[in-house]
Amino acid sequence: MSQVTHDTRSPPPAARGHLLTEQSLPASANIDTMSVDQILACINDQDAIVPGVVRRAIPAITRLVDDVVNAMSGGGRLIYLGAGTSGRLGVL
Numbered sequence: 001m002s003q004v005t006h007d008t009r010s011p012p013p014a015a016r017g018h019l020l021t022e023q024s025l026p027a028s029a030n031i032d033t034m035s036v037d038q039i040l041a042c043i044n045d046q047d048a049i050v051p052g053v054v055r056r057a058i059p060a061i062t063r064l065v066d067d068v069v070n071a072m073s074g075g076g077r078l079i080y081l082g083a084g085t086s087g088r089l090g091v092l
Contacts (some may be wrong), residue, residue, distance in 0.1 A: 016022040028042050054061075068078050 025046070027046065030044065031039060034042065072078060
């Protein structure tokens with residue numbers, strides 16, 4: 001009997017290497033050789049970038065929230081998709 005090693009009905013996954021979230025982070029390229037202190041500092045350095053990025057995105061986020069509120073006020077709905085933490089927060 002032959003064994004199926006993959007689902008031939010599904011298309012191959014799309015190339016995602018161009019997406020920032022799918023790229024390796026140069027700052028953590030050698031994380032396996034870092035001390036615990038260095039690893040925690042690396043994580044903290046990356047976390048510190050987030051507030052500024054969110055701040056710059058506030059106008060776009062505002063437009064999105066306004067559009068969602070308008071759609072839901074007219075009987076529309078928000079379909080929220082996600083995985084990991086985002087997915088778990090979506091059920092709240």
